[in-house]
Amino acid sequence: MSASAPITQDVLTIKRQVPEDGPTNIVGLTRPALREALIAMGTPEKQAKMRVNQIWQWVYHWGVRDFAEMTNLAKDFRTKLAAHFVIEIPEVVSKTVSADGTRKYLVRIAGGHEVEVVYIPEEDRGTLCISSQVGCTLTCSFCHTGTQKLVRNLTAGEIIGQVMMARDDLGEWPEPGQGTGENGPRLLSNIVLMGMGEPLYNFENVRDAMKIAMDGEGIALSRRRITLSTSGIVPEIAKTAEEIGCQLAVSFHATTDEVRDKLVPINRKWNIAALLEALKAYPKASNSERITFEYVMLKDVNDSDEDARRLVKLIEGIPAKINLIPFNEWPGAPYERSDWARIEAFADIVYKAGYASPIRTPRGEDIMAACGQLKSATERARKSRKQIEAEAGIG
Template sequence: MTHCTPDSLIPQNLERVNLVGLSRDQLADLLTGWGERPFRAKQLWHWIYHRGETDFDRMTSLGAPLRERLKAQCTLARPEIVRTQTSEDGTIKWLLRFADGNEAEMVYIPEDDRGALCISSQVGCTLTCRFCHTGTQLLVRNLSAAEVVGQVMVARDTFGEWPSPIDESRMLSNIVVMGMGEPLYNYDNVAGALKIIMDGEGIALSRRRITLSTAGVVPMIERCGEELGVKLAVSLHAPTDAVRDQIMPINRKYPLAELMAACRNYPGANNARRITFEYLLLKGVNDSDEDARALIRLVEGIPCKFNLIAFNPWPGSPYETPSVARLEHFSRLLNDAGYSAPIRLPRGRDILAACGQLRSDSERERLSRHKARLAQGIGDDHAPDA
């Protein structure tokens, strides 16, 4: 493994380096480059990720000279909370601002005995799914590992869940990478953040409590399973290529046959660790009895379950929500075939925090750059920003 050198970690313009998001190896390289003994990196890791400390002066197990150097050259920056909205059902949505002024949204969904934190992986989204509000926002850029793990740290700050509980009584019991963006198009940063989150001496959230959702970036699915081992959710939303091509353009690149093969081969998938197929029901588009039967044929042989989601309207959306009777009948058809297929209750609709409703205003920067490039006669290939 190639480690970052201390010189590469400290920008030459003397800006302070953010320690949040650095791997164990990067943190160790930084401190050993300063002449510190290796165990200091373990102590610092404990302060950052187990205790959630933001003040170097309070890291009392570190010597005073090291604390002074850390204060002078480093920071422990989190994303800034710009706006907090609380739904009548208890769902909380935060608008977070990053150091460059870009923004993304994060959602906490409370349950009776736990709570799931839905985090974002991009500002905007690489994809343009027709039913998704986030998909109407052009991709601005990928989030860094610091910005991904920083979302979890902001939520822990908010709920006062430092130091990391050793039991599972925490409010933030689960993480779903289902917010803004396609995480497998930002794999390296998302993987780096999740490895920090799963580290037993840090945030210490078990991989069985983390779910990563993808629209179907087939080449990255196996790597995700082998390297991270988290639960996989696939945004399926159609049982045929004809329908999926219409509502999810990514299907033209990775059609259903390739996606289903990747799901069948997902490392560790079994009846105890079933793949979740997210299925958003759109009135008159993918909610017929024949659609249900085609769906059953499509997933045959895959250890899986379904999350059925009623379409959550957003301003200007072109689709309608099926009736409750239609939702329930669709669910029964899947149940009768032996699949768990609960209808997910919409959460946070009143604050646009439900599935497919997240969106920020950061596309303005992307559009400004696009217009500037056009003015200079430079084409725009819409490639994701690194």
């Protein structure tokens, strides 16, 4: 199908009902939006930019949630802020810690909906896997989230709020007056948009949230430490480079349209050829900023030597690395993980063709926090294996 095909989701996205009256949540507002909101509150235009800078640092650098603590603002101005605004982030419903240190959070957002967030600590980094939607529209047959129907997109505040929530739990906000905390390694150093949902079906909110995360006067994460993973929403791919500038990962998972149509049904709209065409034209692709091809290893489905050779042929000319992901099973899953020897043989073919081919170490499997296992706790009523296989066109 043409790359210019319109973007349509397979199910209706239910927009969040925002009360017309009541205070505005500052979390998630861009700098221009916050400036306009302050002016609407009565802040003189000449002061608005300065006030934005002050509030921004309190909220996103120091992690302060109470206007009364913003001591470089006049007391009457703080009172006025408290009357017009709130500083709210998603509520932590539960936290589960894996034997390997991985933390999985179930968080509640407006409307009582829930999403999952995962923090993965490593020796040299700490990665937070965040969600962009409640549920998912793409129904990828190997992914647990894909068995949960899409409810709605998350707001920018609900997306960046996941980062703020994790920093709360990790105790990573610097103390006002005690230095910035920049002398030590960050506990939360990387963000991956690989949780629940397809980020490019919620582009504007994802973009605004990541701009907040990258802002140098706040959380201040480098764009190179943020990775957006897409299943292949072709018309939005170039915008990721142009408007966000972060790293790009693609849920590829198959080397023929026949197999990818079953594993990643969006392939029926934008097939492998259309996706690769968009990736070859990706503005930021270079040897220093390679596109990551994510490839889940499914026993007797996509893990043959022929698949490996076909994969390296397909991506020829694209600065890339291949991230091989051992399948993480979930109740009712219609697939099995490839044998370890098979995964290593596949990786060896890719490596010898000149591409980095790391095998991702499964993390958080014991708490259902590994790649492809996320699903809102309230939606964990399992479909039978037979139902899932039928929907995936397997068997």
